[in-house]
Amino acid sequence: MNPLVEVSHLEKHFEIRSGLWRTVSSHVRAVDDVSFAIAAGETLGLVGESGSGKSTVARLLLRLITATGGSVRLEGREVTTARPAEMKALRRKMGIVFQDPAASMNPRAKIKWSLRRPLVTNGFEHARIDDQILAMLAKVNLGPELLNRYPHQLSGGQQQRISVARALLLRPRLLVLDEPTSALDISVQAQVLNILLDLQEAFGLTYLFISHDLNVVRYVSDRVAIMYLGKLMEIGPVEAVLQAPRHPYTQGLAASSPPMSPHQRGRQRVLLAEQPPSLIDLPTGCRLHPRCPFRQTICEETRPELRELAPGHWAACHLAENLPAPQPRDT
Amino acid sequence: MTSIWKALREAGRNKSFLVGLAIMASLIAAALLADWISPYTYDEMVIVEALRPPSGQHWLGTDHLGRDSFSRLIHGSRIALKVGAIAVTIQTVVGVLLGLLAGYYGGWQDRVIIFLTDVIWALPPIVLAIAICTLLGPSLTNVIIAIAAVSWAQFTRIVRSKTQALKNMPYVEAARAMGESDLSIILRYILPNVIPVIIVLATLALPVAVVNTTALGFLGLGAQPPLPDWGVILSESMTYIRRAPWISIFPGLAIIYVVLGFNLLGEGLRDALDPRLKV
Ligand SMILES: Nc1ncnc2c1ncn2[C@@H]1O[C@H](COP(=O)(O)OP(=O)(O)OP(=O)(O)O)[C@@H](O)[C@H]1O
Numbered sequence A: 001m002n003p004l005v006e007v008s009h010l011e012k013h014f015e016i017r018s019g020l021w022r023t024v025s026s027h028v029r030a031v032d033d034v035s036f037a038i039a040a041g042e043t044l045g046l047v048g049e050s051g052s053g054k055s056t057v058a059r060l061l062l063r064l065i066t067a068t069g070g071s072v073r074l075e076g077r078e079v080t081t082a083r084p085a086e087m088k089a090l091r092r093k094m095g096i097v098f099q100d101p102a103a104s105m106n107p108r109a110k111i112k113w114s115l116r117r118p119l120v121t122n123g124f125e126h127a128r129i130d131d132q133i134l135a136m137l138a139k140v141n142l143g144p145e146l147l148n149r150y151p152h153q154l155s156g157g158q159q160q161r162i163s164v165a166r167a168l169l170l171r172p173r174l175l176v177l178d179e180p181t182s183a184l185d186i187s188v189q190a191q192v193l194n195i196l197l198d199l200q201e202a203f204g205l206t207y208l209f210i211s212h213d214l215n216v217v218r219y220v221s222d223r224v225a226i227m228y229l230g231k232l233m234e235i236g237p238v239e240a241v242l243q244a245p246r247h248p249y250t251q252g253l254a255a256s257s258p259p260m261s262p263h264q265r266g267r268q269r270v271l272l273a274e275q276p277p278s279l280i281d282l283p284t285g286c287r288l289h290p291r292c293p294f295r296q297t298i299c300e301e302t303r304p305e306l307r308e309l310a311p312g313h314w315a316a317c318h319l320a321e322n323l324p325a326p327q328p329r330d331t
Numbered sequence B: 001m002t003s004i005w006k007a008l009r010e011a012g013r014n015k016s017f018l019v020g021l022a023i024m025a026s027l028i029a030a031a032l033l034a035d036w037i038s039p040y041t042y043d044e045m046v047i048v049e050a051l052r053p054p055s056g057q058h059w060l061g062t063d064h065l066g067r068d069s070f071s072r073l074i075h076g077s078r079i080a081l082k083v084g085a086i087a088v089t090i091q092t093v094v095g096v097l098l099g100l101l102a103g104y105y106g107g108w109q110d111r112v113i114i115f116l117t118d119v120i121w122a123l124p125p126i127v128l129a130i131a132i133c134t135l136l137g138p139s140l141t142n143v144i145i146a147i148a149a150v151s152w153a154q155f156t157r158i159v160r161s162k163t164q165a166l167k168n169m170p171y172v173e174a175a176r177a178m179g180e181s182d183l184s185i186i187l188r189y190i191l192p193n194v195i196p197v198i199i200v201l202a203t204l205a206l207p208v209a210v211v212n213t214t215a216l217g218f219l220g221l222g223a224q225p226p227l228p229d230w231g232v233i234l235s236e237s238m239t240y241i242r243r244a245p246w247i248s249i250f251p252g253l254a255i256i257y258v259v260l261g262f263n264l265l266g267e268g269l270r271d272a273l274d275p276r277l278k279v
């Protein structure tokens, strides 16, 4: 089957300018040679520590920022170089929901205005716009009484559901969710997650789901990709990657995430030393090596490529075959 | 936009704002009703009545040509407010447009615009205004040009930094993601959120423009006699300052009145619209 989204060798290097003439003094390699694909109807989780480049990948997919290199294809059409008219058509096929629901809508405009804009700007028939908005509100379990309010008069959960409704009004095929629940209360998180799962089924949506929370990722994703310092470390079916990680970094993440059940407490932990290094001055070879408990000389010298270790399960570690087997993660 | 109204209602509880508002209202009334308020025209000369101190007939006395000082002062408010308002409008429009452009697009546009604001900021504004008026010749139109030319940069600076912050807000990115054009984003998503700041800046810029207008008039580079520009009145009265101090005292007080009123108004607005903004 053809994937809906194909990302290959994607790169984003932010320029850091300094000095009197604002010359480029260094580069932040926020995303470096990242490739993956998302099949139609599937959810790919994207996980990594803060600063690993997850949001940058999201913004590159929607071309909210320009890629330094590589390509993004949606239904086979190139996004990174599309001309304005084609880009406008491509934008209708992609939506995004951000982490901070309070900052996701124009604070000086009523909800009604925020929901009308995407339809108006894409030339929808005026007579049908309000019906479409009401129908979509119902899909996120909200009533029409919110339409005349301002964003700050809504709760976080309501704000986030409005953001989801707005993103779906143009009936996109891909929805990028950049930590959509991490700013919400635990009780509201579950509610929003379940609405997202219902909507995915109702509209046949494809999700890129970014999160810090491995338990949430496991709940919503089919596959998961692990990012570290701008690179993909591991990618594969969510159960395989999170229960039997093949990359020391994933093992470390899994060990530091709060266990879902008390049975896990005694299990072996891979602890990652120190803080991640700077993106400006990256380690040679494997980016993880200064923090990796298993490092060998090869890790300092050669950059590991993603290798398929089991069907559909890839990891970028020289030692993947020789790591001590991690204890399976209980459910 | 209701949040602006809400902020204004909030400002209504602020005493200095209310005093400023009253002063502004009195100035606007004086300017609009000048012909009706003043007992004489501003250029009616009665030489035998020259240099009379304040009296029932001439409330603020007369000048060296026997003109009624009160009538001239009231008509002067018209010049001060008109020149000030036009200059502030021009500098606001120019400054805000450049600030939006620099802040939104960044890159070379930003660097060129910031370079220009640096150049403006490096020179003392009144010296630059004097140079421009000397170059263009003395007239009120040139005063407006000179004042706008030396004062747009502060609008650009502040609007630019506001725009830079706003353009990375998720709601702006969301707007781009759903196909809004750059123009639509700037006008519909960014500008409305910068307007409170612009209102405050413009209110605070008006007294500066009035002071500069009178300064240029005083130096003979702006309004020309017999126009009752406060600066012109001041410069004409200098010769008689010992014999007839009332001629110069009242325009001086009028300038203070304008500066005080608009500063109170601007600070009241600032506290109500955006307490974090300390210009
Ligand atoms: N406009 C920018 N200019 C310079 N550096 C940037 C810019 N945007 C992001 N970065 C840097 O790129 C790196 C990746 O940022 P990104 O926001 O993608 O991380 P993230 O994985 O989403 O982190 P978080 O979990 O905190 O959201 C960070 O080091 C960040 O500082």
Ligand SMILES: [Mg+2]
Residues within 6 Å of the ligand: A054, A055, A056, A178
């Ligand atoms: Mg992020």
